[in-house]
Amino acid sequence: MHQCFAFMTLLTLCVGSAAAAQEPxxxxxxxxxxxxxxxxxxxxxxxxxxxxxxxxxxxxxxxxxxxxxxxxxxxxxxxxxxxxxxxxxxxxxxxxxxxxxxxxxxxxxxxxxxxxxxxxxxxxxxxxxxxxxxxxxxxxxxxxxxxxxxxxxxxxxxxxxxxxxxxxxxxxxxxxxxxxxxxxxxxxxxxxxxxxxxxxxxxxxxxxxxxxxxxxxxxxxxxxxxxxxxxxxxxxxxxxxGVADARKQLPKVQLSEMKYAANSQDKTLSVSGRVKSGRKAVYAVVADESDARPGEYWTKTYVDKVDDDGRFDVTITEPSPTKGTLKIWFAFANGALTGNGKQSGKRGAVAKAYSFTNGRWNFR
Ligand SMILES: [Zn+2]
Missing domain, CATH: 3.40.390 (Collagenase (Catalytic Domain))
Known part of the structure; x- marks a missing residue:
């Protein structure tokens, strides 16, 4: 009897936590x-x-x-x-x-x-x-x-x-x-x-x-x-x-072939590269933290769908003629957000500074 009670309690606990894990x-x-x-x-x-x-x-x-x-x-x-x-x-x-x-x-x-x-x-x-x-x-x-x-x-x-x-x-x-x-x-x-x-x-x-x-x-x-x-x-x-939030540790992120380019002719910037990870990266996201923003709320942000081989190419179509920093991170298929695999969300973004002199943007 005693044993049975203990068993039932254990079972209830197990069922309870399984339900919590599956609850969307x-x-x-x-x-x-x-x-x-x-x-x-x-x-x-x-x-x-x-x-x-x-x-x-x-x-x-x-x-x-x-x-x-x-x-x-x-x-x-x-x-x-x-x-x-x-x-x-x-x-x-x-x-x-x-x-x-x-x-x-x-x-x-x-x-x-x-x-x-x-x-x-x-x-x-x-x-x-x-x-x-x-x-x-x-x-x-x-x-x-x-x-x-x-x-x-x-x-x-x-x-x-x-x-x-x-x-x-x-x-x-x-x-x-x-x-x-x-x-x-x-x-x-x-x-x-x-x-x-x-x-x-x-x-x-x-x-x-x-x-x-x-x-x-x-x-x-x-x-x-x-x-x-x-x-x-x-x-x-x-x-x-429509699924449970079962996200655990952030996925590890390995970046290669990173290229930052400025096209002064059509006044755009671009960030391309390749992301490797144990999880599938779905979107590459780039925030343009330009010095010309009237405030942080005005940060123009751009995305590109990551190809199956991990390649992405994001175009910043509305840069301002001033210096700033690009912040790059990824949205993974399970909802994890990171650019460096260490911190979550935009905080975990990779940063790249740029300047603007003589009518051109330059990446350092
Ligand atoms: Zn807010």
């Missing part, structure tokens, strides 16, 4: 309510609209850049609503002032719902009261332990989120929907990626704020688009492939 990586949306706020009326409808907007925005972006077989990672209940994990905070609203609110929110959501899910992308919306009250912190990041997370304000301002409206439309800008989805993008390990002129899509999701875009680029253009690099990076993420 998805977006887990938490509505976090500090102890002293009333539950906002109509939150289900507002969150349904936020999720529907995000889905259609991302689907449009993936389609634009030719990605097939993308799985949307948002969760829905059996009756078709967005799944909301409602969590009541232990403290009152004045005591939550930074992104660490996610720790309590995620831990409570896991505990209250008995979740055993492996790495997920946690989308934490914090409600501290109706406008003008707002939770001021918008943040998001990759986290190898839990998957990824983002924290934003939950805004109750009356109005409709129309899926066809551009993110820079007045109402969507007022409730800061771009920042809500932008931070979720950081949860998927996206860096800041600025708009490219020739994409003609307005501002980019991972680019500057509406205000900064209006000041620098266009007063009238209220469109926002998903950049080519963001789509490529996210297309390899487990969440958009």
């Amino acid at each position: 990586c998805q977006v887990r949306l938490i509505l976090f309510l500090p102890s002293d706020v009333k539950e906002p009326a109509g939150y289900q409808e507002r969150i349904d609209q936020i999720v529907a907007y995000s889905e259609s925005f991302l689907t449009e972006g993936f389609t634009r850049w030719g990605h097939d077989n993308i799985v949307m990672p948002f969760r829905h209940t059996a009756d078709g609503h967005a799944e909301v994990l409602k969590v009541r905070g232990k403290k009152d609203a004045s005591q939550y002032s930074d992104a660490s609110v996610r720790n309590e929110a995620i831990a409570s959501a896991i505990e209250q719902n008995g979740l055993d899910v492996g790495r997920q992308i946690w989308w934490v919306m914090v409600y501290v009261g109706d406008p003008p009250k707002k939770f001021r912190v918008f943040r998001g990041a990759f986290d190898p332990k839990i998957g990824g997370w983002s924290v934003c304000n939950y805004n109750t301002l009356a109005g409709n989120i129309r899926p066809s409206a551009p993110l820079g439309e007045e109402f969507l800008a007022t409730i800061n929907l771009k920042a809500v989805i932008h931070e979720l993008g950081h949860g998927f390990q996206l860096p800041h990626i600025g708009p490219r002129r020739t994409d003609n899509g307005g501002n980019s999701l991972m680019g500057p704020t509406h205000a900064s875009f209006r000041k620098v680029a266009s007063k009238r253009d209220n469109r926002v688009y998903l950049s080519e690099a963001a789509a490529a990076l996210m297309s390899t993420h487990p969440a958009f492939r």
